Amino acid sequence: MIPIRKRKRLEKTVRKSKKDKERLCKAKYVSKTYFYYTISDGDKRWYTEEDRTKGYGAQSIPDPKTVTFAQVFVNGVLQPSTLYHIDKGSIMLTSKDVPEKGVPIIVQCIRVYKRRSGRG
Numbered sequence: 001m002i003p004i005r006k007r008k009r010l011e012k013t014v015r016k017s018k019k020d021k022e023r024l025c026k027a028k029y030v031s032k033t034y035f036y037y038t039i040s041d042g043d044k045r046w047y048t049e050e051d052r053t054k055g056y057g058a059q060s061i062p063d064p065k066t067v068t069f070a071q072v073f074v075n076g077v078l079q080p081s082t083l084y085h086i087d088k089g090s091i092m093l094t095s096k097d098v099p100e101k102g103v104p105i106i107v108q109c110i111r112v113y114k115r116r117s118g119r120g
Contacts (some may be wrong), residue, residue: 027115031068034109036061036091040074042101048090062109063088073106074099 037053044051052059064070064086072079072091083095091107099105 029112030115031110031112034060034062034067034107034111036107038105040099040101040103040105043098045093045098046090047092047105061086061089061091061107062111064109066111067109068112070107070109073104073108075103 035056036049036059037056038047038051039053049059049061070086072084072086074093079095083093085092085094086107086109091105093099093105
């Protein structure tokens with residue numbers, strides 16, 4: 001005989017109070033994320049903002065000195081930082097092999113900074 005467990009009741013959704021919302025608005029640090037999407041042509045190693053894939057909204061590759069960290073994905077696989085070099089507005093793949101034609105390349109840059117007082 002298989003024991004039957006009682007189902008736990010789902011708790012009601014609790015709305016956040018005004019005090020909780022104000023606490024969230026007073027976070028000390030905030031972040032901004034930048035994305036860049038392109039498709040490999042099978043030949044190039046150097047991609048600029050003009051090579052971006054249209055239809056994905058605002059895309060840019062910011063200056064690496066102004067971001068906290070950057071990640072590059074080739075065909076959905078996170079690449080070690082030794083396999084690429086990022087400059088403002090461009091990325092160069094330094095790997096031995098060039099990605100095959102049609103492979104997506106994604107650059108994600110995240111900037112974490114301290115919120116200025118008086119904003120909220």
